[in-house]
Amino acid sequence: MDANAGTMKPWLLLALAIVSEVIATTALKASDGLTRWQPSLVVVVGYGVSFYCLSLVLRHIPVGITYAVWSGLGIVLITLAAAVLYGQRIDLAGWVGIGLIVAGVLVLNLVSRATSH
Template sequence: MAAYLLLGCAIVMEVLGSSMLKLSQGFKRLLPSMGVVVGYGIAFYLFSIALKKLPLGVAYATWSGVGTILTVWIGVHVFKEKMNKKTILGLVLLLAGIVLLNLQK
C-alpha cells in the first residue's frame, strides 16, 4: 500500500511539472521553469522508490494514465482547454485500462 501512496505522490508531482512546463513559456520564465525541474525531479525519485515494490509495467501504465487524466483535468479547468465526446471516451477507456491492469494480481 505504501508503494501506491508513493506512486500517487509521484503522479501529482509529474502533473505539477507538466503544468509548470506550460507556464514556463519555453523555459523563458524562471519560477515555472524551476517548478518543472523540481516537479519532475521529485516525481522520478518517488517513482523509483515505488518501483521497488510494484511491477514496472503496471506502475508505468498507472503513472502515465493517471497523469494524463489529471493533466487533461488541469488543462480544462486551469487553462480553459476544450473537451469533447471523443476526449471523454478516451479518458474513460484509459481509466478502464488502468483499473484492469491493477487488478491483474
C-alpha cells in the same frame, strides 16, 4: 503498525509521483519554453520528485504496472488541469478516451494477475 501500511507505501509514493508530475507538466506550459524562472523551477523540482518517487515504487510494484498507472492517471489529471487552468476544451471523443484510460488502469489493478498485490 497496520499490516497494510507496508503495502500501501509504494502506492502512496506512486500517487505522489503522479501528482508531482502533473504539477510539473502544468507548470511547463506556464514556463513559456522555460523562459520564466518560477514556473521553470516548479518543472525541474516536480519532475525530480516524480522520478525519485517512481524509482522507489519500482522496488515493490512491477515496472509495467507502475508506468501504466503513472502515465494513465497522469494523462487524465493533466487533461483535467488543462481544462481548468488553460481553458482546453474536451470533446466527447476526448472523454471517451479518458474513460478508456481509466478503465485500463482499473483492469490492470483489479483484474490482472500482473499486479503485485
